[in-house]
Amino acid sequence: MIRTAYRFAWRCPAGCPEGARGGVGAAALAGSLLALAPLLAAGLGFSGSWLPLAAAAPVLRPQDAALTPSHEPLLFRQLDQGDQRGRPRITPIPGPGGGVAITYLKEPGEAPLTASQLRRLVANPPQYDRERAVITALLQTLRRVGVTLVLGPPRKSGALAEWEPKTAVLRIRPDAANRGSRSFARMLNHEAIHVAQSCSTGQLRAMPKPLGLPKPTSAVLDRQLSHPVYAKASPSERIVEQEAYANHNQLDLSLQLLRRHCRPVAGQTGASESGKRAGSGPGRLPLSRLPNPAPAGPPPR
Template identity: 80%
Template sequence: MRFPPRFSWRCPAGSPQGARRMDGVATITGTLLVLAPLLAAGLGPGRTWLRQASAATALRPQDAALTPSQELQLFRQLDQGDQRSRPRMTSIPGPGGGVAITYRREPGETPLTATQLRRLVANPPSYEKERVVITALLQALRRLGVTLVLGPPRKSGALAEWEPKTAVLRIRPDAANRGSRSFARMLNHEAIHVAQSCSSGRLRSMPKPLGLPRPASAVLDRQLSHRVYASASPTERIVEQEAYANHNQLDLSLQLLRRHCRPGAGQTGSSESGKRAGSGPGRLPLSHLSIPAPAGPPPR
C-alpha cells in the first residue's frame, strides 16, 4: 500500500486557509453562564525573523531552517501568542449588566464553569510544561537527523507536516502565534509521525501504525474528514488517527522516539525499547520527563 509523502497537522477550524481559531465566550450574570463560539482574528505572518535555509539543504526558496540560535525568537513569538489567548473579563453594557469572559477553547473540550473561568482570569496558565516539551522535542528531533523548517506546508490548509522522504518537518511560520499549548500539541503530533517512520526501519521510511489507542470521537471524525485527508489510504488514516488521538499526551512522542529511533543515525531506525534520544532541555534528561496529558479530546 503506497503512502503519500507527507503527513499533516491541520490548523483548527475556520477559514479555508486554517487561519482562524475557535474561542469560548462566557457571559456571567448572577448564576447565569452562557457559552458560545467566537471567531477571533487570524494568525499573523510571523516571518520577519526567519533566516533563509542554506542551499545545501535542498529546501524550497520559501523555507527557512529552524536552528537552535533562532529558538529564542520562536519562544518570544510563543509568548505573544500566550498573551493573546489568556482569558479576558469585560463588563457587559446596558440593562442587566454582567460580565463576559472570553477564552480560547479547543474543539471538543468541555466548557468551563463560571468559577473555573474566574480562576483562570485570576491565575492565567504559565504553559511551563508545554515549553519543556517543545524544547525537548526540538532537541531530540535534531539529534535524530530531522531537518526542522519554517515554511508553508505543501498541503493546503495544514499547519505542519512530516515529509519522510526528505526527513523534513515543516511548520507554518505563523504556528507559534497560536501559543504554547497549540504549538506543543502540533509538535507532539508530528513527532509521533517521526516515530512511526522509525518503526518502519528508517527515519525516511513511510510511517506505519504503532498500535497506539485510537478511541472513536466526533472531534477525530471531523478532523479526518478535512480535504487534507480526502485521498488518504486506509493505512494512512490509521497513522493519522494514532497521532490525533494521542497528541494531547505531551510526553508520549519523546517516549516513542526513544523506543523506535536511534539518535545520530540519520536514516536508520531502531525498535529496541529503552533507547534514549539524549537529554532534554537544559539539565532535564528525556528519561525523567513526565508531563500529564491535558484534559479533553484532541483539538481540530
C-alpha cells in the same frame, strides 16, 4: 499502500480560534485547561536496532527557513506573545443589561466551565512551563535523530505542519507559534509521532506505519479526520493520522516513542538555545521569516 508523495499533516483542530465571547456561564464560553500527562523527568536515551542512514541535507525551498538552535529564542518570543494574547480576560458587555464576557482559548471536546471556574481561570491564568519543556525537548530530540526542522508553508494546503519522510523534513507554518505554547506543543507532538512511525519501519525516511497505539473514537477525532486536507488520504494514511490525532494530547508520549524507535545520527547534538535572548546578529532568523503575531483566525475549511 501509502503513496510515497504523501505528507503527514497537522491541521488546526475545530475550536482552535483564539476564544469565544459571551455571558459568563453561557454554553458558548465552554473551555478548560488541557489535561496533560506528566513530562518524563528521565534524560533522553535511545534504543533500537535500525541502521542509520546518511544524513543528506535536503534542499530547502526559497520560502523555507531552517529552524536551528540559534533561531529558537525568536520562536519562543513568538510563543510568549501567543500565550499573552490567549490569556482569559473579562470585558464588559455594552448595551442594555450589561454583564461581562470572558474571552479565552477553548480546546475541542472540553466540558463547559461554570461561571466561578471561569473567574478563577481569569484570576489565575494558565502557565505553560510543561508545554515549553516538551517543545524544547522535542526540538532537540528531532534534530538528534536526523530530522530537519523548517519554518515554511506546508506543501499540503490547509495544514499547519507536516512530516515529509522522503526528505526527513518536518515543516511548520511560520505563524504556528502565534497560537501559543499549548497548541504548538500538541502540533509538534503530533508530528513527532509520525516521525516515530517512520523510524519503526527501520529507517527515518520510510513512510510511517502504525505503532499500535490506542485509537479511541470520538466526535472530535471524526471531525479532524473528515477535514478536506485528508480527503484523498488512503485507508493506510488515515490509520496513521488517526493514531497521531488520538494521542497527540499526551505530551510525553512522542519523546518515549522517538527514544524507543529512532536512533541518533552521528554529529547531531540537538542543543537548544531557547533560553537565550533573541538577537539580530549573524545566524539569527530574519524577523520577516517569523512574522509578528496576528490573530489565528478560524480553522482551515
